[in-house]
Structure formats: C-alpha cells, structure tokens
Amino acid sequence: MRLKSLEIKGFKSFANQTIIKFDEGVTGVVGPNGSGKSNIVDSIRWVLGEQKSKELRLESMGDVIFNGTKKKKKSGAAQVTLTFENTKNILPTEYKEVSISRTLYRSGESEYQLNNVKCRLKDIRNLFLDSGIGSNTYAIIELGMVDSILSDKENARRKMFEQAA
Amino acid sequence: MRLKSLEIKGFKSFANQTIIKFDEGVTGVVGPNGSGKSNIVDSIRWVLGEQKSKELRLESMGDVIFNGTKKKKKSGAAQVTLTFENTKNILPTEYKEVSISRTLYRSGESEYQLNNVKCRLKDIRNLFLDSGIGSNTYAIIELGMVDSILSDKENARRKMFEQAA
Amino acid sequence: ANAMFVDAFEQIKEHFKNVFRTFFTEDDACDLILLNEDSPLDSPIEILAKPKGKRPKSLSQLSGGEKTLTATALLFALYLLKPAPFCIFDEVDAPLDDLNVQKFTKLISQFSKNSQFVIITHNKVTMAAVDMLYGVFMQEVGISEISAVDFSDKSYDFNYQPILN
Amino acid sequence: ANAMFVDAFEQIKEHFKNVFRTFFTEDDACDLILLNEDSPLDSPIEILAKPKGKRPKSLSQLSGGEKTLTATALLFALYLLKPAPFCIFDEVDAPLDDLNVQKFTKLISQFSKNSQFVIITHNKVTMAAVDMLYGVFMQEVGISEISAVDFSDKSYDFNYQPILN
Ligand SMILES: Nc1ncnc2c1ncn2[C@@H]1O[C@H](COP(=O)(O)OP(=O)(O)OP(=O)(O)O)[C@@H](O)[C@H]1O
Ligand SMILES: Nc1ncnc2c1ncn2[C@@H]1O[C@H](COP(=O)(O)OP(=O)(O)OP(=O)(O)O)[C@@H](O)[C@H]1O
Numbered sequence: 059m060r061l062k063s064l065e066i067k068g069f070k071s072f073a074n075q076t077i078i079k080f081d082e083g084v085t086g087v088v089g090p091n092g093s094g095k096s097n098i099v100d101s102i103r104w105v106l107g108e109q110k111s112k113e114l115r116l117e118s119m120g121d122v123i124f125n126g127t128k129k130k131k132k133s134g135a136a137q138v139t140l141t142f143e144n145t146k147n148i149l150p151t152e153y154k155e156v157s158i159s160r161t162l163y164r165s166g167e168s169e170y171q172l173n174n175v176k177c178r179l180k181d182i183r184n185l186f187l188d189s190g191i192g193s194n195t196y197a198i199i200e201l202g203m204v205d206s207i208l209s210d211k212e213n214a215r216r217k218m219f220e221q222a223a
Numbered sequence: 224m225r226l227k228s229l230e231i232k233g234f235k236s237f238a239n240q241t242i243i244k245f246d247e248g249v250t251g252v253v254g255p256n257g258s259g260k261s262n263i264v265d266s267i268r269w270v271l272g273e274q275k276s277k278e279l280r281l282e283s284m285g286d287v288i289f290n291g292t293k294k295k296k297k298s299g300a301a302q303v304t305l306t307f308e309n310t311k312n313i314l315p316t317e318y319k320e321v322s323i324s325r326t327l328y329r330s331g332e333s334e335y336q337l338n339n340v341k342c343r344l345k346d347i348r349n350l351f352l353d354s355g356i357g358s359n360t361y362a363i364i365e366l367g368m369v370d371s372i373l374s375d376k377e378n379a380r381r382k383m384f385e386q387a388a
Numbered sequence: 389a390n391a392m393f394v395d396a397f398e399q400i401k402e403h404f405k406n407v408f409r410t411f412f413t414e415d416d417a418c419d420l421i422l423l424n425e426d427s428p429l430d431s432p433i434e435i436l437a438k439p440k441g442k443r444p445k446s447l448s449q450l451s452g453g454e455k456t457l458t459a460t461a462l463l464f465a466l467y468l469l470k471p472a473p474f475c476i477f478d479e480v481d482a483p484l485d486d487l488n489v490q491k492f493t494k495l496i497s498q499f500s501k502n503s504q505f506v507i508i509t510h511n512k513v514t515m516a517a518v519d520m521l522y523g524v525f526m527q528e529v530g531i532s533e534i535s536a537v538d539f540s541d542k543s544y545d546f547n548y549q550p551i552l553n
Numbered sequence: 554a555n556a557m558f559v560d561a562f563e564q565i566k567e568h569f570k571n572v573f574r575t576f577f578t579e580d581d582a583c584d585l586i587l588l589n590e591d592s593p594l595d596s597p598i599e600i601l602a603k604p605k606g607k608r609p610k611s612l613s614q615l616s617g618g619e620k621t622l623t624a625t626a627l628l629f630a631l632y633l634l635k636p637a638p639f640c641i642f643d644e645v646d647a648p649l650d651d652l653n654v655q656k657f658t659k660l661i662s663q664f665s666k667n668s669q670f671v672i673i674t675h676n677k678v679t680m681a682a683v684d685m686l687y688g689v690f691m692q693e694v695g696i697s698e699i700s701a702v703d704f705s706d707k708s709y710d711f712n713y714q715p716i717l718n
C-alpha cells in the first residue's frame with residue numbers, strides 16, 4: 059500500500075492546489091514556524107476520515123477551509139486526495155491505484171470519493187480496517203502523544219494496543 | 224541581586240557535591256538526555272521554597288533525595304544552597320552576599336538557612352516577595368508553561384500577572 | 389479473543405524491550421505489564437522503564453528526552469507487530485540530543501524498507517539522514533506552498549542561516 | 554489597588570505588543586484584553602495573536618512554534634514590567650526554527666544586561682549565542698556532574714557528533 063501522492067486544495071493554509079509526491083524510504087519535511095507542515099499532517103488525518111475537530115486543532119470542522127487573507131479571499135471548499143498503489147489489494151486487483159478524496163463545502167455539505175466514484179465515509183474507513191491506520195493510529199505521531207501515552211490519558215494506551223492487536 | 228553560585232548535594236541525580244558558578248550575561252547548559260539539566264532547574268525551584276512535589280516532577284517530596292544506583296547507595300539528605308550578591312539590599316547592607324540553603328533528611332526533617340543561620344521557609348519566601356521570583360514565577364520557563372498560559376489552565380495566566388503587577 | 393490479544397501483547401512486549409534497549413542500554417530494566425491478567429481485553433497496561441541503569445520510581449521522574457524515547461519505543465513496538473503502510477512523525481525529535489536523534493533516524497531507516505516514513509523536523513541531524521526533503525514555505529502571506537529541496541543545492545537556506553557559519 | 558493593576562496591565566500590554574511584533578511582523582494584530590473591565594482584579598485576560606498577517610480564529614489554530622513565541626512574548630512582557638534578577642529557560646527553543654531561535658537569543662542577549670539568563674538547550678544556534686557554557690553529563694551511571702565547556706576547545710563533543718561533518 060505504497061503512498062504515491064497527496065493533493066491539497068483549500069485546506070487550511072493551502073489555499074492553492076498543492077501536490078506532494080512520495081518516493082520510497084524516508085521523506086523529510088522542513089520549513090519555518092507557521093509555514094504549514096503540521097497542516098499537511100492534519101490533511102492526511104482528515105482525508106482518512108477524522109471526525110473530531112479537536113484532533114485537527116479546530117473549534118469546528120468548517121474551520122478546515124482556507125479562511126482568507128487580506129489579499130486572497132477565502133475558499134469555497136476544502137479538498138484533499140490521497141493516492142496509494144494497490145499493492146495489498148485492498149481494492150479488487152484490476153485497480154492499480156487507490157485514490158481517496160474528501161471535500162467539505164462552506165455550506166456544510168461533505169463528499170467522499172473512492173477512485174472518483176462517490177462513496178460514504180464508512181467505505182473509506184473500511185478500506186483501512188486492520189491496516190494500522192485510522193483514528194487512534196499509532197502511525198501518526200506528534201509530541202502531545204508522548205504525554206498521553208505515558209500518563210495514559212483517556213485510555214490512550216489501551217486504544218493504541220487495540221489498533222495493533 | 225546577581226546570582227553567584229548554586230551548590231547541589233544529594234538532590235536527585237546530583238549525588239555528589241556539585242558547584243555551579245554564574246557569571247554575567249547568558250549561561251547555556253547542555254548535555255545528553257537524562258543527564259540532569261532539568262534537575263538543576265528543580266533544585267533552584269526547591270531552594271526558593273517550592274512545596275508542590277508535582278512542580279518538581281515527584282510523587283512525594285522525599286523523592287528529591289538521591290535514591291541510589293547499583294554502585295552507590297542512596298543519600299541521607301538532599302541539600303541545595305543558592306548564593307547571590309546583596310546588590311538590592313534585600314538583607315541589611317553589612318551583608319555582601321545572601322546565601323539561602325534548604326536541606327531535607329530521609330527522616331522527613333527539613334532545615335532552612337539564611338547565611339548559615341537557621342530560619343523558617345517563611346523567612347526565605349519573604350526575601351523574594353516583589354522580586355518576581357517565587358512560586359508561579361514568570362522567571363523559570365519550560366515548555367509545559369507555554370501550553371498552560373495559552374489554554375489558561377487553572378488560571379495560570381492570572382497568577383503570573385499577579386506576580387508581576 | 390482473549391488468547392489472541394494476549395498473544396499479540398506478548399509480541400508487542402518483546403518488540404518494546406528490543407527497541408527500548410536500542411535507545412538506552414543493552415540490559416536495561418523495561419517491561420509492559422497487563423495489570424489484570426484475568427481480563428486482558430480491558431486490563432490497564434503498565435509501562436516499566438528504567439533507562440541506563442537508573443531507578444526512577446515512576447514514568448514522571450524520567451527526563452523529557454527519556455519520556456519521548458520510551459513512548460516512541462512503545463509506538464515502534466506496535467508498528468513492528470502490524471506495520472502500517474506509512475508513518476508520520478511531527479517534530480518528535482525536538483526533545484532529543486544528537487546521539488539519540490541518530491539512533492532514532494537509524495531505526496526509521498531500517499523500518500523504511502517496509503513502509504514509507506514522513507518526518508517533520510527542525511533538526512539538522514534528522515535532515516541529513518532522510519532520503520528526500522520537501523520545504524514548506526509561505527511566499528504570499530498566509531498561503532502555504534511546497535517545493536522539493538535538492539540536497540546538492542547548497543543554496544537551500546530559505547530558513548537556515550545558522551550564525552555558526 | 555484596581556487602578557494600580559490596570560496601570561501595570563497597560564504597561565504589560567505595550568511590552569507584549571512590542572515583543573510580539575519583534576518575533577513576527579511590524580504591524581501584526583496582537584493584544585491583551587481585560588474581559589471584565591469593571592473588576593480588573595479577577596477578570597479573565599484574553600490574548601489576541603495574529604502572526605504575520607494571518608487570521609487564526611483562536612490561539613489553538615496557531616502552529617507549535619507560533620504558540621511558543623506568543624507565550625514567550627507574554628512572559629517577556631511581564632519581565633519587562635518587573636525584571637526578575639535571573640531567568641531560566643528549559644528547552645523553550647525546541648519548537649522554533651533557526652531564524653526564530655536567533656530572534657529569541659538576540660532578545661535574551663539584550664535583557665541580559667539587567668539580569669542573568671540560564672538557557673538549557675539542545676540547539677546549536679542557541680549554544681553559539683551564549684556567553685558561557687556548562688556541560689552536564691553522567692560519567693558514573695545515574696550520577697550527574699557538571700563541567701564548564703571551553704568555547705575554544707573544539708574537542709567539545711561529548712554529545713555532539715553531527716553526521717553532517
Ligand atoms: N482555515 C485556515 N485558513 C488559513 N490559514 C489557516 C487555517 N487553519 C490554520 N491556518 C494557519 O496555518 C498556520 C499553522 O500551520 P502549521 O501548524 O502547519 O505550521 P507548522 O509549519 O507546523 O509550524 P511549526 O514549525 O511552528 O509547528 C497557522 O498560522 C494558522 O493561522
Ligand atoms: N531522587 C533521584 N535520585 C536519582 N536519580 C534521580 C532522582 N530523581 C530523578 N533522577 C534521575 O534524573 C534523571 C532526569 O534528569 P533530568 O530531567 O535533569 O534530565 P535532562 O538533562 O533534563 O534531560 P532531557 O534533555 O531529556 O530533558 C532521570 O533519569 C531520573 O531517573
């Protein structure tokens with residue numbers, strides 16, 4: 059299930075269409091404070107189906123949409139697309155790639171797509187059952203988690219074990 | 224009230240007598256993870272009269288005493304002495320230096336000294352009233368505080384303003 | 389289901405001990421303990437971590453870097469049981485000293501044969517250890533952009549002009 | 554007492570704006586607001602922080618580094634009203650990019666004319682900016698020792714052997 063690319067448009071500070079290609083191995087992401095690095099992580103959590111706005115550092119889900127600056131007006135929608143190679147055949151084998159997409163409009167309407175076909179959030183989540191990726195995944199790690207694992211906040215430790223076991 | 228030196232013995236990982244001299248300006252402290260840098264900060268909070276074991280990362284106050292290793296047995300007491308120049312005359316002017324000392328014995332007995340004369344914790348705390356230093360001081364800063372200031376945990380913000388204003 | 393969980397738990401425990409001892413010392417005391425062996429599916433899980441021959445009474449006595457390494461060892465242990473297709477680290481190396489950052493990047497480098505890793509960092513040692521580097525920046529106020537950074541391109545410095553040079 | 558507090562508050566506010574704008578941009582929107590002007594002594598205090606022309610809806614939307622700089626600006630503002638004889642920073646520079654670390658050390662360097670500063674750090678840019686350096690290490694297992702590090706002594710590397718060299 060190799061990651062191929064991530065496309066972000068209108069999501070948080072990524073007002074313009076942005077494409078990140080992933081190669082084999084280890085990819086480093088660097089840049090000044092506030093430039094948008096953690097927003098990339100949020101976009102991946104979001105397209106995988108994260109529903110808790112607090113996990114995305116938001117007061118409400120609508121806040122993921124680019125909210126404008128003096129020189130650029132706010133976006134009408136946020137859209138993120140994550141593309142994998144179908145190496146583990148989580149989709150039938152005639153598909154070489156798996157592309158999941160999530161869109162949120164200012165109206166509050168939400169759309170999910172799997173290889174450009176409309177689907178439900180449930181379908182996207184089912185794809186990742188038993189892969190180690192989903193909410194409470196041990197695969198997306200930031201410093202706040204070090205604390206919640208060690209102080210076992212809200213059973214954080216338990217939930218992670220259940221993801222893996 | 225220039226800092227002159229800090230002496231630590233039997234406090235946390237500083238089993239042996241250790242003296243740190245302070246010069247003018249900015250002093251950097253470096254070293255590997257777990258080597259004892261934050262323990263130095265704890266020792267300063269402690270000698271200034273910190274009573275909350277949680278602020279010192281302890282379950283109980285007795286845990287400040289060096290608790291031994293395979294090769295060295297635990298200490299009988301923890302002692303920290305902080306020496307300043309009496310530039311602001313917080314003590315009568317015949318004193319050139321102000322030396323505060325705190326000792327905690329395994330028995331639980333506690334001792335405070337001001338220029339080698341036994342005194343009460345209250346006397347040490349009174350010295351620092353209105354200096355900006357004391358519990359809730361804005362002068363000892365670590366990353367956890369960034370969070371408590373911004374999320375205003377337990378009125379952290381209020382307490383800091385009261386220290387300064 | 390009980391048996392399955394206990395079996396997975398035993399494997400995670402083994403991985404945890406191996407990673408912990410890679411980060412610290414060969415024969416360090418460390419363990420994962422099911423506190424309630426009769427009902428493993430909802431038993432609390434205790435972490436025992438005594439790095440480099442020390443004897444902390446609880447996890448809260450560990451230093452900032454030691455905590456990060458301990459939690460990371462647990463997350464890697466879960467990963468080793470069920471490798472996620474990709475892992476993202478957001479500035480997890482910030483509390484680590486250089487030697488520990490190197491151990492961390494070496495481990496990631498080994499795991500990256502099986503999964504892709506994305507590491508967000510401000511740390512030069514980490515940057516030097518990755519296979520490819522993306523720079524995130526805001527050319528226009530408030531709008532994020534990304535661009536691949538060429539390692540051989542020594543003019544890469546849109547953020548880093550250390551005063552050491 | 555009310556008037557005294559409000560007067561101090563106004564001064565802290567001015568300092569906060571100056572430091573915040575030093576960290577970010579000259580004309581950034583930032584403020585400290587007494588939510589309950591009729592009872593200043595127990596009114597909650599709101600922080601307004603919009604770095605670099607952005608429009609975050611709340612402090613939680615700021616990035617890791619932006620939060621650290623905002624909280625630090627407030628702590629410096631309190632310090633400027635009532636300079637403490639010494640200030641200690643424990644790895645507060647960890648979330649900052651190199652340019653912000655430089656701004657931070659420059660500010661500390663200015664303030665150090667009036668107080669002593671002790672900075673615990675793993676960051677090379679910070680290390681290069683201090684006046685004197687102490688190294689903390691554990692020669693014997695579990696026992697901390699300290700030794701002054703000579704800047705001109707290029708063999709100082711008991712921890713730092715970056716793979717960049
Ligand atoms: N909906 C939105 N519209 C526009 N900008 C947004 C939106 N949500 C967040 N931002 C901006 O994104 C910025 C935060 O970006 P991010 O957290 O990715 O920074 P970072 O690169 O991780 O920085 P650091 O190194 O400090 O962690 C903030 O300045 C915030 O104002
Ligand atoms: N009472 C005690 N007796 C002996 N050792 C102790 C005691 N209390 C704490 N320690 C040890 O001190 C070490 C922590 O030191 P400290 O927190 O100062 O590290 P540090 O240099 O700040 O590291 P980091 O860079 O990771 O923050 C721990 O390993 C802990 O086991």
Ligand SMILES: [Mg+2]
Binds near residue numbers: 095096097616617618
């Ligand atoms: Mg970030």
Ligand SMILES: [Mg+2]
Binds near residue numbers: 260451452643
């Ligand atoms: Mg520390």
